[in-house]
Amino acid sequence: MRASAALAAAAAVLIATCGGGGLREPAECPPFAPPPAGPRSAYAASVTYGLEQMLAVEDAFRLAWPDRRLREREQFRRDFVAYAHAMRCFARATAALEPEVSAPAAANFPAFDQFLEGELAFVLETIDLGWKAVESRNRSKYREFIERAEEMHTRLLSAANGARALP
Numbered sequence: 001m002r003a004s005a006a007l008a009a010a011a012a013v014l015i016a017t018c019g020g021g022g023l024r025e026p027a028e029c030p031p032f033a034p035p036p037a038g039p040r041s042a043y044a045a046s047v048t049y050g051l052e053q054m055l056a057v058e059d060a061f062r063l064a065w066p067d068r069r070l071r072e073r074e075q076f077r078r079d080f081v082a083y084a085h086a087m088r089c090f091a092r093a094t095a096a097l098e099p100e101v102s103a104p105a106a107a108n109f110p111a112f113d114q115f116l117e118g119e120l121a122f123v124l125e126t127i128d129l130g131w132k133a134v135e136s137r138n139r140s141k142y143r144e145f146i147e148r149a150e151e152m153h154t155r156l157l158s159a160a161n162g163a164r165a166l167p
Contacts, residue, residue: 025081029089058152061083070138099113129145130145
């Protein structure tokens with residue numbers, strides 16, 4: 001009985017230190033709480049908020065891990081999970097926003113919304129690629145993720161600039 005308890009304890013330590021079982025994403029997203037729209041439409045203000053939040057999350061992860069290399073450290077894996085979770089949450093919440101057809105200049109919203117849909121799909125695909133790379137500790141996949149993440153960052157900047165121009 002003691003031997004099996006000791007073996008179970010050793011296995012738990014080994015799994016914890018080696019990261020066993022894969023990455024676990026938190027169950028719930030933080031609230032999506034854009035500030036008041038002010039003179040802009042609620043759609044434009046909310047989309048801008050979502051995109052700016054994704055850029056801030058991206059910048060924070062880049063600042064924490066500036067060499068952009070896959071790390072074996074558990075702190076890297078925890079930071080990546082937090083980064084990926086926040087990116088997914090903000091991308092999904094932003095994608096769920098519906099343009100207001102009654103707002104002034106609403107004629108621009110459907111075209112922008114279609115453009116935004118493609119950009120957010122790219123964000124989610126990129127984050128999924130990174131998740132799989134970190135989970136499997138696959139360095140070549142992680143390098144591929146970093147290349148796509150560079151493009152993702154550029155596309156998010158472009159989308160945020162477009163959103164800021166919406167009324």
